[in-house]
Amino acid sequence: MIPLLVASPLLFAFIISLLPALGKQKLSKYLFLIGAFSPWLFISSIIQKLPLGEVVGGWERISGIEVIIDSYNLPFLAAELLLFTFVAFYVYGDYYPKKSENKVYVVLLLLHAGLLGAFISRDLFNYYIYMEIASVSSFALVAISKEKGAKKAAFKYALFSLLASYIFILAIGIIYLKTGYLNLFLIKENLVFSKEINVALVLAFSSLILKIGVFPLHFWLPDAHSKADAPISALLSGLVVKAPTYGMILLILTFPISTLMQSILITTAFLSMFFGIAMALIQKNSERLLAYHTVSQMGYVLLGIGLLNPLAAAYYAMAHSLFKGGLFLSVGTIAEHYGTRDLEKLSYRHSKFLMVAIVLLSLAIGGISPFVGAFGKFMLVKEINGLLKYVFYAGGIGTLTSFIKLNYYLLKRGERVPFTFKKEMVSLSVGLLTLITGIYFYPHLQLVRDLSFIFIGFGLFYVLKKLGLFEFQLSPLFPDTVSELGREINVYMLFLGAFLLFILFNSIY
Amino acid sequence: MKMSLIVRTTTKLVSPFLVVYSTYLMMYGHLSPGGGFQAGVILAVSIILLITSHGYKKVRKTFKFWEVQLIEGVSGVFLVSLGIISLLFGGFFFNFLRGGSFGSLLSGGIVPLFNIGVALKVGAAFTFMFYILLRWVEHD
Numbered sequence: 001m002i003p004l005l006v007a008s009p010l011l012f013a014f015i016i017s018l019l020p021a022l023g024k025q026k027l028s029k030y031l032f033l034i035g036a037f038s039p040w041l042f043i044s045s046i047i048q049k050l051p052l053g054e055v056v057g058g059w060e061r062i063s064g065i066e067v068i069i070d071s072y073n074l075p076f077l078a079a080e081l082l083l084f085t086f087v088a089f090y091v092y093g094d095y096y097p098k099k100s101e102n103k104v105y106v107v108l109l110l111l112h113a114g115l116l117g118a119f120i121s122r123d124l125f126n127y128y129i130y131m132e133i134a135s136v137s138s139f140a141l142v143a144i145s146k147e148k149g150a151k152k153a154a155f156k157y158a159l160f161s162l163l164a165s166y167i168f169i170l171a172i173g174i175i176y177l178k179t180g181y182l183n184l185f186l187i188k189e190n191l192v193f194s195k196e197i198n199v200a201l202v203l204a205f206s207s208l209i210l211k212i213g214v215f216p217l218h219f220w221l222p223d224a225h226s227k228a229d230a231p232i233s234a235l236l237s238g239l240v241v242k243a244p245t246y247g248m249i250l251l252i253l254t255f256p257i258s259t260l261m262q263s264i265l266i267t268t269a270f271l272s273m274f275f276g277i278a279m280a281l282i283q284k285n286s287e288r289l290l291a292y293h294t295v296s297q298m299g300y301v302l303l304g305i306g307l308l309n310p311l312a313a314a315y316y317a318m319a320h321s322l323f324k325g326g327l328f329l330s331v332g333t334i335a336e337h338y339g340t341r342d343l344e345k346l347s348y349r350h351s352k353f354l355m356v357a358i359v360l361l362s363l364a365i366g367g368i369s370p371f372v373g374a375f376g377k378f379m380l381v382k383e384i385n386g387l388l389k390y391v392f393y394a395g396g397i398g399t400l401t402s403f404i405k406l407n408y409y410l411l412k413r414g415e416r417v418p419f420t421f422k423k424e425m426v427s428l429s430v431g432l433l434t435l436i437t438g439i440y441f442y443p444h445l446q447l448v449r450d451l452s453f454i455f456i457g458f459g460l461f462y463v464l465k466k467l468g469l470f471e472f473q474l475s476p477l478f479p480d481t482v483s484e485l486g487r488e489i490n491v492y493m494l495f496l497g498a499f500l501l502f503i504l505f506n507s508i509y
Numbered sequence: 510m511k512m513s514l515i516v517r518t519t520t521k522l523v524s525p526f527l528v529v530y531s532t533y534l535m536m537y538g539h540l541s542p543g544g545g546f547q548a549g550v551i552l553a554v555s556i557i558l559l560i561t562s563h564g565y566k567k568v569r570k571t572f573k574f575w576e577v578q579l580i581e582g583v584s585g586v587f588l589v590s591l592g593i594i595s596l597l598f599g600g601f602f603f604n605f606l607r608g609g610s611f612g613s614l615l616s617g618g619i620v621p622l623f624n625i626g627v628a629l630k631v632g633a634a635f636t637f638m639f640y641i642l643l644r645w646v647e648h649d
Contacts, residue, residue: 003592003601011589018582021575057595057602 001046002067003056005077006117006130008038013109016102025102029092032105036088036112039081050074053122066183067120072253075314076119076246079321082433083238084112087231090329090426095231104144111137111235118243124172124182127250128165131243135161135211138240141232142224147341152482153223159489160220163496164207168247171204184254193256195508201255202507204247205265206500211244214302215272216499218295219492222279225291226341230332233287237294238325242317245301249310257308260507265306270391272299277398281405281464282472286331286343289406293365294324296399300380303392307383315441316376322437323364323373326430330357331406333423338414343406347414353424355410360431362407364438366400366457368450372434375442393453400457405470408461512562520562527555535628539617545624549631556636565643574640581633588626591619 012035016028046052051070055061069077088108096104114133121127139161143154172182178196181187191197206217213221221241225233251257276296283289297320304313334348335341348355364371381392464470478488511517531551534543560568591602598605602619609615 001601004596007589007592007601011586011593014582014585014589018579018586021579021582054600056600057604058600 001042002052002054002069002120004042005039005046005120006113008042009035009109009116010113011035012038013106013113016109017106020102025098028102028105032109033088033092035109036084039112039116040085043077043081061183061186062181065126066122066185068122069120072249072310072314073119073246075318076242077116079242079318080112080115080119080239083234083321083325083430084115086325086329086426086430087235090231090423093422100144104141107137107140107144108235111141111240115239115243119246122184122250124175124184124187124250126182127247128169128172131247132165134240134243135165138232138236142228142236145228145232147227147229149223149480150227152485153220153227155485156489157220157224160210160492160496163493164210167203167207167210167500171200171207174200174203184250188254191255197255198258198507199504201251201257201261202503203500204251205261206503208244208248208251209268209302210496212241212248212298212302213295214268214298215275215295216268217496218272218275219495221295222288222291225294226285226287230287230328230336233290233332234325234328237291237328238321241294241298242321245298245305245313245317248302248305249313252305252308252310258507261503262306262308264503264506265302269299269303269306270388270395272296272302273395274398277395277402280402281398282469282474284343284473285341286335286346286406287328287341289343289402290324290327290331293327293399293402294320296395297324297365300376300395304380307380309380309383312376312379312382315379319364319372319376319434319437322430322434323361323371326357326361326427326434327365329423329430330354330361330427331410333419333427334410337417337419343409344412345414346410347412348410349413350416351419351424353428354419357424357427357431358410359407360435362400362403364431364434366403366453367396368400368454369442369444369446370435370438372438372441374446374450375438378442397453397456397460400453401460401464404457404461511564516562520558524555524559527551527558531555531628531632535624536614536621538624539620540612540614545627546631548624548628550635552628552632553635553639556632557639560639560643565640565647569640572636577633577637577640580629581637584626584629584633588623588630591622591626595619 012031016031016035019025019028019031046069051068053066053068053070055064055066057064091104091108111134114130114137117130118127118134121130139154139158142157143151174196175187176182178192178194178200179187179190181190210217225236228236273296276292276294276299280289280292280296283292301313301317301320304310304316331346334346334351334354338346340346348358360371364373367373367377377392377396381389384392478484478491531548534551535545535548538544538548556568556572593601595601595603595605602623604618604620606618606622608618614621
């Protein structure tokens with residue numbers, strides 16, 4: 001039953017790719033909607049008998065591919081299905097022109113199938129293949145955008161993502177060579193820890209860190225996520241970076257992680273949180289601000305993995321998918337209707353629905369208590385104590401400050417533009433969903449703490465505004481031309497190599 | 510773009526044999542080394558050889574764009590529906606066709622069917638990719 005989750009979007013993707021040859025392109029948008037919603041049919045019968053596992057084709061575990069739905073991947077699956085449903089509804093209709101509509105629908109459904117397939121698998125190679133299907137589809141979706149520089153961003157994204165994949169498949173190869181299995185249960189049963197396995201783990205972790213885009217290896221992410229169209233950015237930030245996160249969860253569930261690796265992961269996580277916030281504070285481009293927040297928020301997810309707390313990472317990933325997907329959809333809607341992504345020209349004054357949605361989502365991303373972000377942070381902070389706890393809270397205040405900045409700019413009066421009702425409703429329902437899921441999981445109000453956080457956030461915002469930080473313009477490291485792209489990529493590759501060698505030499509002794 | 514007479518004649522001679530070899534690989538994939546992906550790549554190579562020697566425009570007249578697209582889509586649908594049909598017999602991609610003694614051609618159940626589907630899918634997809642890239646290179 002579980003493989004049908006993946007098979008149904010895949011089937012509809014193939015059927016839609018058939019339509020141009022048959023001359024029936026008009027049908028493609030209906031088939032897209034059916035394909036996007038079809039996994040819901042199976043989830044209702046699966047959800048009653050969790051945890052549920054099976055080996056595809058009725059083979060034995062040694063020769064088959066195992067798929068499981070349990071508490072570790074249920075948050076991922078729930079986030080995927082919810083956010084993709086909203087995005088499908090947003091894209092459905094006339095979002096893309098008739099000429100390219102068919103192709104976009106095929107690629108979107110492939111992305112859907114790839115993500116679902118990655119999230120249900122308990123087999124390293126199967127996981128890798130589905131993650132690749134998802135990432136290859138996302139390169140295409142970034143390149144489809146009409147924004148200036150989108151092709152360049154897509155190229156950079158493709159290059160680094162593929163490089164990470166090659167490093168990851170090398171790691172899988174080493175694990176297969178040493179244990180003889182790809183199934184994670186069998187690996188765990190037959191594991192004899194050795195130096196080679198340690199190298200494989202280091203390679204796998206550093207490639208996945210590159211793929212989720214946290215601080216030292218984040219360079220491809222802000223470009224790719226800010227140049228894409230609004231619904232595509234929502235999918236990229238909300239879901240595509242979650243597939244490598246799930247890979248890390250699979251690794252920490254299977255292998256013993258050394259304390260050194262753990263401290264590297266935790267340090268990277270904290271660095272990424274504050275770097276993301278600092279960069280987001282000085283951004284003028286609305287989508288780039290949100291993209292840098294993905295860098296920051298993925299730090300929180302990585303923190304859950306570094307603390308060897310996979311459930312916290314999974315639930316924070318779910319929370320992040322919901323609020324970041326919603327933010328990209330709502331802010332992207334405003335930016336598209338104004339025809340610019342410059343924060344100073346945008347305004348949400350003319351749409352009450354979008355205003356409510358953005359305020360709700362800003363509170364959710366800041367971790368204010370009845371929202372889903374607070375639940376994720378509660379799961380994470382349970383195991384931290386001492387000084388780190390205050391550093392963790394400081395990250396939350398920083399996030400709030402930069403979202404106060406976003407709302408401050410959006411609250412200014414702008415010229416009147418009509419918004420589409422459907423897009424407003426999609427944004428608003430994601431905003432309400434973060435509130436509902438937050439109340440469902442964690443109905444504890446922490447009024448004093450949250451109000452003081454918001455208060456400190458406002459104070460910090462005022463101080464930074466007086467200091468003139470928001471007028472500060474950071475000159476880009478590389479000129480924005482195609483001819484300089486090669487040099488840029490070389491420099492970043494050097495970064496990646498240095499990072500990889502640093503971990504490799506530190507963890508082998 | 511057209512190559513010399515020797516190259517054109519040789520590719521014309523070699524291509525049918527490549528198709529035969531590819532068919533062999535997809536039919537016997539469950540018994541001997543081979544399988545769907547390899548067969549598909551060889552199938553695509555037979556067309557790509559013709560494209561490099563005779564030029565894209567001439568080959569496109571015989572192997573039309575929409576035909577390649579059709580084969581690709583149909584084989585994709587076939588592969589997924591093979592899995593879904595096996596669900597009626599016990600599980601996703603459950604091997605429901607049994608029969609034939611061990612080592613004979615018919616002993617593989619749905620594996621040969623799967624191999625044929627994969628081969629057509631891979632072959633058509635590679636050809637399709639080549640067509641799209643060449644359409645951009647040759648500006649037509």
